[in-house]
Amino acid sequence: MSFHLSPLSEQTIVITGASSGIGLATARLAAERGANVVLAARDGAALARIVEEIEREGGSAAAIATDVSFEEQVEALARFAVERFGGFHTWVNDAGVGLISTAEDTTSADHHRIFEVNYFGLVYGSLAAVRHFREENRPSALINLGSVVSDIPQILSVAYSASKHAIKGFTDGLRVELMQKALPISVTLIKPSAIDTPFFDHAKTNLGGMGKAPGPNYAPEVVAEAILYAAEHRQRDIAVGATAAIGGPLGALAPAAIEGQQKSWGYDKLIDYGHMPEDESLYVVPEEGHERSRFGRGRGFSLTTAVQTNTVLTLGAALLIGAAAAIGAERWSRR
Template identity: 50%
Template sequence: MPATVPLKPLAQQSIVITGASSGIGLATARLAARRGARVVLAARNEGALREACDQIRRQGGRAEYVVADVADLAQVEAIAAKAQEAFGGFDSWVNDAAVTIYGRVADVPVEDHRRLFDVNYFGVVHGSLVALRTLRQRGGALINVGSVLSDRALNLQGAYSASKHAVKGITDALRVELEAEGAPVSVTLIKPSSIDTPHVEHARNLLGAEGLRVPPPAYDPRLAARAILFACEHPRRELVVGFGGYVIALMGQVAPRLTDLAMGAVGRAGPTAEVRQPPERRDNLYAPREDGAERSLSRPIEPVRQTSMFLEAQMHPVATVAAVVGLGALVLGAATARGLADGRGAATGPRGDGARPAWRAAERPGRGGIRRRASRIFA
């Protein structure tokens, strides 16, 4: 994308968000409205959309909704028409709608594969083509929500993983084509790791297990919302939400066979009774189910992470490097000062028995401690 794509401040934007009745889409709509943006929410569940818009309006925001299945191009065109009617158009378009299936590839009926691709892949194609009719002339941001599974497939979610690979492919192709024609459009792929949303509760479950879960660690959907809204204002190629998912993709490139074995183990452990599928939410592949929540009703055992230094580093690389360097300098300075003080104490103290000074003993902290501290840096 051209490095000089001009993007408006959020408070001056109108933003279209598909999949906005729950999870990441709903979190994004709410946060965008709080920051002053006008929002058009689109999804299949009218009740959840109406409630979300009413809440935004009660809090002083501006919001409209459109009932639409993104698998139908005509319904996606109706979303753009509503944005034009309500707000005079849009400045950012977020393709977030998605469905998922848990099951072995061989056990998923072909019609279910097609339906999933109609939503996850063709929904992005429909949204992108419709959005670009406006954005090519007006300028703005096209943001597609992929996944860390855009880079590394997960067994028992083969159809979903394949669709997210396809989303990455079409997003990359659009970016190159738009840049070649000099279009004033920023194209961003958002790649969430495991996010604590009703997505799993909405899944079609062919595994026979009573409950499902996403691989830990899980992150708050508002982190993904922050990444999306950052991309509405700042041209970025990709933003990964959560270091845990990035590690999986990186492992797949460095040690693919070892990663295969690890993913197999994760897949076997994945279906558990930890996250229940409430009957009213279960299986929204072909029709909407209960919506209206950002997070799942059943929390994972591990605490859901509210922050991600890895995401912050992507959004603010210069500030992050400066902060890390400054922190390192402070730690080094403090350690040096303490070492000198301990050294002086050992040299002038009453002991003359050749015992190792304290500052020598502190020179090499336990490697386990170092690893534990390092593992928390980019969480």
């Protein structure tokens, strides 16, 4: 089915997890480009400050405190967007929490909580958005935040990785069902590499130090650009950053290579023993309002992401990434 999405300046965009990190960067950038933005997160006070800031800069925004692990609150968010702006064109599921722990040391309660927020919160948002899109019957976009670990596992974050694998499965399956019904809904999975946000500042840890991600870190604005590209252009998925762009295909071609690499890692590769989280967001609401972590080390540009969001270069990028993954797989097989 052929259809075209509206330009940002004609859109209303709903964003969960909008009080910090990627969600906040996306909200600010969307408002700068003329979209009406509806922000949702648990920290209502932070949301109020952000809305005031956006409006002071000439943007259009509204916010409602929302815990996405409660389906009724997600449905209230959809109604709020309709009441405030008459509807919405794009829905971004970005809310998420983290846990740094081995699988054996992860309690059942913590494992459930990860899925309640990361997976079920995204499911509730996706279905609320699709119901509205079906009623409006106009070209619309659903954008779900997965991760590089949607494609490859991550030790010491097994529950989190599992939730992102589940998100990929749900998103891909929902896309096909909507295609079967010939509905004008674009469904995109965004898979970031390591991003410099407050995620690890707020992720619960059982390992005596805060988590950290291997490989280069990118600024949240790099992901925001990918999200807003997907709001205007139909795109199946976008891998943000080199680790996601190359590691995902490599994991599919040579999973044993990824597993062998991670098996050799010491915990200090994934744990910053010199720092602890400032707050733990698994059950309580941390102080929000910041796009970046307290360290602010993210790169402001990703070549692999740029070529995916340029229609002329997308095919070339796919070939290059595939070739790089194949070369990597061959080298690992020789080891």
